[in-house]
Amino acid sequence: MADTAVYRSSTTAPVNIAVIKYWGKRDATLNLPTNSSLSVTLSQSSLRAYTTASCSASYPAEAGDTLTLNTQLQNIQGSKRTLACLSDLRALRRGLEDANPSLPKLSTFPLRIVSENNFPTAAGLASSAAGFAALVRAIADLYELPQSPSELSRIARQGSGSACRSLMGGYVAWRSGALEDGSDSLAEQVATASHWADMRALILVVSDAKKDVPSTEGMQTTVATSSLFPTRAEFVVPSRMAAIERAIQDRDFASFAEITMRDSNNFHATNLDTWPPTFYLNDVSRAAIRLVHDINRAAGETVCAYTFDAGPNAVIYYLEKDSQKVIGTFREVLRADTEGWEGEYADKVRDIKSGLPLEQLDGRAVEGLRDGINRVILTGVGEGPVKVDAHLVSETGEILTVAK
Amino acid sequence: MADTAVYRSSTTAPVNIAVIKYWGKRDATLNLPTNSSLSVTLSQSSLRAYTTASCSASYPAEAGDTLTLNTQLQNIQGSKRTLACLSDLRALRRGLEDANPSLPKLSTFPLRIVSENNFPTAAGLASSAAGFAALVRAIADLYELPQSPSELSRIARQGSGSACRSLMGGYVAWRSGALEDGSDSLAEQVATASHWADMRALILVVSDAKKDVPSTEGMQTTVATSSLFPTRAEFVVPSRMAAIERAIQDRDFASFAEITMRDSNNFHATNLDTWPPTFYLNDVSRAAIRLVHDINRAAGETVCAYTFDAGPNAVIYYLEKDSQKVIGTFREVLRADTEGWEGEYADKVRDIKSGLPLEQLDGRAVEGLRDGINRVILTGVGEGPVKVDAHLVSETGEILTVAK
Incomplete structure (x- = not known):
């Protein structure tokens, strides 16, 4: 019998404000920076992106993957950055499925992603870092990927450079790296939020x-x-x-x-x-x-x-x-x-x-x-992404509004 | 019989606006710049300093050299920069007098210097460049010094760095120089005003x-x-x-x-x-x-x-x-x-x-x-300092107001 369940995972993710600024790319496609940077992850009680990643064989294949952001359906086919993240995450899932044939074939299902953020409208606060961090974290959880936040930061980086620093709490460095393929350009936690909590x-x-x-x-x-x-x-x-x-x-x-x-x-x-x-x-x-x-x-x-x-x-x-x-x-x-x-x-x-x-x-x-x-x-200063139980997609796949 | 005549010479001098900026001194006393600079000398029909240098054995020795700027007597004893210019100019005059004993001993007379500028009040336009250029030019004329404007620029530079560029019209470079004594840090004309008059x-x-x-x-x-x-x-x-x-x-x-x-x-x-x-x-x-x-x-x-x-x-x-x-x-x-x-x-x-x-x-x-x-x-763009016949000091040494 075909698996028509709706698989879901939800997360919140924080913004981060750099104290050593990221500015300049040595590779624009891979989002590899000219220099390293360092940021403070801010508490999600004030500012956060909230994202549910879901997938299901019952989702119409012709619609492909979809992303609804603050109730607006986005054109992800027009966003190479989003496509790069989805493609890398799906490849990691496929690796798991290849190694363990008993796993459901989530990598073959269309994704339905729903995200809301609570930023004041038009405040000019960069929401893309929190948004891409939440997207990557939610899909990684949905796919039950074993990768560490640092390893996932390589993927989030392709969505928005500074998003890689929002996958961890506290004080986070993004190492520019030197390799051409960008595999050494990733975020790492320098200190936890509790190390310097005040x-x-x-x-x-x-x-x-x-x-x-x-x-x-x-x-x-x-x-x-x-x-x-x-x-x-x-x-x-x-x-x-x-x-x-x-x-x-x-x-x-x-x-x-x-x-x-x-x-x-x-x-x-x-x-x-x-x-x-x-x-x-x-x-x-x-x-x-x-x-x-x-x-x-x-x-x-x-x-x-x-x-x-x-x-x-x-x-x-x-x-x-x-x-x-x-x-x-x-x-x-x-x-x-x-x-x-x-x-x-x-x-x-x-x-x-x-x-x-x-x-x-x-x-x-x-x-x-x-x-x-x-x-x-x-x-x-605050913590990194937090897995939450309230989903923005119902058990049958309908898009819900955010539980504030 | 003692020489009690009042010797006078008057000049106007222009402002200049740099296109390659002077910023930073490698020697603060000699006003030696960290880098070369280049400016355009502006027409004196709009902005100019007007200065009469006079000297006389009849001026009271106890008052020393005096400078009246926009009708206000200045405290030149408190201005090392002004004293450095006066001292260098007087030394050059003394050299002339030593070589030719028939010359009047102007170097031994107190100086009475009167200067006015026509800048809009509080416009924030740097008037010191024009002011020091006029002061140096007027005294050099009074002393009948044979030095070229470039040579005099070494002296004006000690009054105010950018003043050295106001001793010439047109397009003027200030070469930073490399020597410790600053003798190669001087202004030279790159092009006359008429070369690019529009x-x-x-x-x-x-x-x-x-x-x-x-x-x-x-x-x-x-x-x-x-x-x-x-x-x-x-x-x-x-x-x-x-x-x-x-x-x-x-x-x-x-x-x-x-x-x-x-x-x-x-x-x-x-x-x-x-x-x-x-x-x-x-x-x-x-x-x-x-x-x-x-x-x-x-x-x-x-x-x-x-x-x-x-x-x-x-x-x-x-x-x-x-x-x-x-x-x-x-x-x-x-x-x-x-x-x-x-x-x-x-x-x-x-x-x-x-x-x-x-x-x-x-x-x-x-x-x-x-x-x-x-x-x-x-x-x-305009010309360098211009010698004028109307003096701000009378034949008997009184301070006059500027002939507009």
């Missing part, structure tokens, strides 16, 4: 962030035209990777923070040196940078660090123990009606109403931020 | 430019902390110097423009890479950059180029023949009440009311500029 992240969402050059295009233009980029890739990043890994092992926030800020600035410097130049930071971003330097100066020690991806939103890292100085000051500076001071991490700082004395702070930073930020997300 | 410059003065880190401090922080700066100084600038000199010789505007824009971006990239980072460009500057790229795209060729010194004001180079495309478009974009569309160069473009079709242009650039620029200065 790392927090305040995300400042810039109000009217207008889209600049997409990062896939922008990074290749930088590689091709910036006279400063080779120095970054060959010399600056390798020494910083080693130094920040030490700082993480030692829980040395001052070093972690300085390297994080300098690498963000260095990355954006190569963008300004790109031809034609690309700008991801704006005056609001610069106001956040000034405020962080002002807070550290007023505190007499380094208590917070900024970093910016390919957009104007700031991510401010700090330690729980410095919440009053950092969160208190940002809370005073931002408008009273700023959204987002809620959620698991915000509850812990609910009673902090004031921070460092504002007269010590740069007036420009205060004005610029107050007018430019309309939403914050307060979160912290 | 070069124009539109200066966009940003409304509420707030002062950032002063350039003397900023450049040394860049040298000390930027991981990208050595690449700029050792590799990027030398190849661009050679290329832009060729472009000037060939009157090749497209090459001149691209090198100018890329060097400005490269210079500001090293500032962003400085620790802590320095920002001279703001959102208004970026809007100007976008508009220039948009104009060139709409024109189908490179008709204008931006460059930014250590501040947000934009200088837009273009050729007279492209006035309609460039000036017409900027005029349409800027507010109707923008000040400064006047003066010798502006008169030539009085009848240009429109430029390239605005619908091809980036809306962001248009908005950002309209709100951020309240004054323009329209000028062009």
Whole structure:
């Protein structure tokens, strides 16, 4: 009798925010980076992708594999990156089935994948890392693949470079690797979330962030035209990777923070040196940078660090123990009606109403931020993908809405 | 009988705007630069320093040398840079007097120097280059020194690095030199103003430019902390110097423009890479950059180029023949009440009311500029210092106000 069951597996996956930035590909098809990078995986209580992978012989073969993202059916035939992930995962499953003929032939069934994320709309937060990590993790679970997260990161990397770092929690390095086939370009956990659990992240969402050059295009233009980029890739990043890994092992926030800020600035410097130049930071971003330097100066020690991806939103890292100085000051500076001071991490700082004395702070930073930020997300270091029992596909294959 | 005459000599001197930027000193006392630079000397009909150098045995010895700048007496004893210039010029005069005892002993008389400039107040335009060039030129004339402008540039350089390039008109290189005593670090004219006379410059003065880190401090922080700066100084600038000199010789505007824009971006990239980072460009500057790229795209060729010194004001180079495309478009974009569309160069473009079709242009650039620029200065390549007969010191030594 034919097997018409619907096989399902579901997972959530986190976003990650790099402290040593990935920018530039040495191989665009395999998504092999020009340099190594390192990120902090953020808690899924604030931001996460939620994905169910299902497959069934009863799914119509003519529809092929399908992916529904936030209730919209995607054209995966038009996405080489998605196809590459599916193809690699299916090949691993086929290997299992070949070795053990008693296994159901899931590799021959169409996939029906459903994904939802809980990111604020249009916040400009890179959701592709969490999305591809969840997709790869959910299918790997569905297929009962024995591969480690590091081994799976090779596959996720082909979906979206930084997705490879979202397959693990805590502090994660993506080793650029040197081999042409990319087999040594994978993510590995440098430290667990619990090793340095009090790392927090305040995300400042810039109000009217207008889209600049997409990062896939922008990074290749930088590689091709910036006279400063080779120095970054060959010399600056390798020494910083080693130094920040030490700082993480030692829980040395001052070093972690300085390297994080300098690498963000260095990355954006190569963008300004790109031809034609690309700008991801704006005056609001610069106001956040000034405020962080002002807070550290007023505190007499380094208590917070900024970093910016390919957009104007700031991510401010700090330690729980410095919440009053950092969160208190940002809370005073931002408008009273700023959204987002809620959620698991915000509850812990609910009673902090004031921070460092504002007269010590740069007036420009205060004005610029107050007018430019309309939403914050307060979160912290978190775990990697988590397998969940509630599926976005019913036992009979219907697509369900997410169980919030 | 004692010589109580008042000896006088007066000059005007121009500003210059670099297209290959000077940033970083290898010797702070001698003002020796880390890399060579190249600038365009701008017409004195728009911007100039006006200086009278006078000396007399009748001036009170106890007051010493004096400098009155824009009617304010300066404390030159507190300015090592000014003292270094005066000392070197006096030594050259003493040499002449020693060789020819019949000469009046001007080197023994106190100097009374009076200077005025016609720069818009608080426009953030570097006036020190014109000021020191005028001071050195006026005293050299007073002392009847035989040294060439290049030889005098060694002295002016000690007052303000970029002043050495204001001793000549047209297109001027400042060779960094390699000798420790700085004797080979001097300016030389690459081409006269008449070689490429139709070069124009539109200066966009940003409304509420707030002062950032002063350039003397900023450049040394860049040298000390930027991981990208050595690449700029050792590799990027030398190849661009050679290329832009060729472009000037060939009157090749497209090459001149691209090198100018890329060097400005490269210079500001090293500032962003400085620790802590320095920002001279703001959102208004970026809007100007976008508009220039948009104009060139709409024109189908490179008709204008931006460059930014250590501040947000934009200088837009273009050729007279492209006035309609460039000036017409900027005029349409800027507010109707923008000040400064006047003066010798502006008169030539009085009848240009429109430029390239605005619908091809980036809306962001248009908005950002309209709100951020309240004054323009329209000028062009010009001559070096000019000796003038009207003095700012009377025959009897009184300080006069400038003859406008």
